[in-house]
Amino acid sequence: MSLFSRSGHPPRKPVLPGFGLSMGFTMLYMSLLVFLPLAALVLKSFELDWDGFVKVVASKRAIASYQLTFGTSFAAALINMVFGLLVAWVLVRYSFPFKKIIDALVDLPFALPTAVAGIALTAIYAPNGWIGQWFYSHGIKIAYTPVGITLALVFIGLPFVVRTVQPVLEDLEQELEEAAASLGASRLQIFCRVIFPALIPSLLTGFALAFARAIGEYGSVVFISGNMPFRTEITPLLIMSRLEEFDYAGAAALGVVMLLISFVLLLAINGLQHWSQSRHGGSK
């Protein structure tokens, strides 16, 4: 394909039909479903003047919710980056019984509805729960605190790092490691100097994906968080309570702030994936 277009011939007119139809349908579908509703959201927030907007999005309660949402999402994505790398490493490099089943199970958080995950995790970590009661008897509360929220977000984001690092690790050429070893590098040196640098783009992509997913997460957090304003209230939940008070403009203003953050993250992820692919493809 690319050989043809690079070989200096004038670009051929595409002979495949259906561009107008498929492109038109795509744009219509996306406009009706996504752009129009999101435009309604942005315009609704304009009903507030600038001072009103700032008052809503920079209120103490809103700022407490951003801190909680970003703090727990960041912590969860960080935990996922470390353990995701570990799980990907183990799945690619080692052989052990039931490996295929365990590999398939990694995708469980994609397939399990968030509400189910939420009540299951609450049942584990609540003060009378399976693990929670042990911690509670030692004076540590997990559910209904930021720690519980972080655990729920770890569950939600678990597959992202594993699934972005795994293919890169599989394609990594072992000859490079053999060469390094034959030149006298220790195993730790090989990991730090040869393997880890090759994994950095995919690790960051996985981190960003898990982080973006965690920021918007609602279903699993709502059960385990306890939803106390200023303490365990995440931003999507604050939007929900604005809605229940019929404060649509206020809800929309908070929504616009989150939408902007999501969009910036999405662009960053795209850039990272691009970097990751060019690094990854370039090494072949």
Place this chain on the structure above:
Amino acid sequence: MSAGGTFKPRQATTEPLWLRALLLTLALSFLALFLVLPLVIVFGEAFSKGWQVYLAAITEPAAAHAIKLTLLAAAIAVPCNAIFGLAASWAIAKFQFRGRQLLITLIDLPIAVSPVIAGLSLMLLFGARGWWGEWLNDHDLQVMFAVPGIVIATIFITFPYVARELIPLMQQQGREAEEAALTLGASGWQTFFRVTLPSVKWALLYGLILCNARAMGEFGAVSVVSGKIREQTNTMPLHIEILYNEYQFAAAFAVSSLLALLALVTLVLKSTLEWRAARDLAEAEACRRPE
């Protein structure tokens, strides 16, 4: 290690046994804690009060209605998004145009946007005080707090899943096969149904399965637009929330166990499809090589 006398070819590129054992134990403990334990809890709690309670919880009218509504929403959303996915991937993968990369990014938007924001946006469009609220009201059409709203919210949340499975595969396959079919006299639709569709069938099925799992489990967006009216606009995840908040834990976990079962079936189907796709790819490679 080498004192054992057995020859180990990859010795230079693996870790000492104790480290391997440690890493394996750590990884498996992490997965057991975060993946296996929640599953065990769901089924354990669901049957904690016995079979009768379990059966009663999943067959009572409110639960049965929630199951029907969830199936209905998925039955509408998944085919819609499949058609969208095929159209979008055809346009993006087979043609070059300005803004292509941006379009791919925008398709991912529902994955990054909080479901609560998705629900809120739809509310501002279709709700009583929304853009189209008055018109809908005049024509006696109810979208918010009714089944159409739930279906639209489900479509919004799940529309990327088919497209993002198809786009990379179709990009990779290029368009030589389609061009050959056209040169040999096939019509555009014939080319699509006989050449393109068979070559992406596993990815399409894979996307459909993921889309379906998400559609049936969607919670945040649907909870904004549904109004949670029992036996009218309650889907399974919303029914679980209501039961849980009413302290009917065994019943909540019983309904949850159905969705957990769906998730497990999804994972099995997904692994099977990946295996079939890999086998097809290997066969195609094997066919190509002798030439």
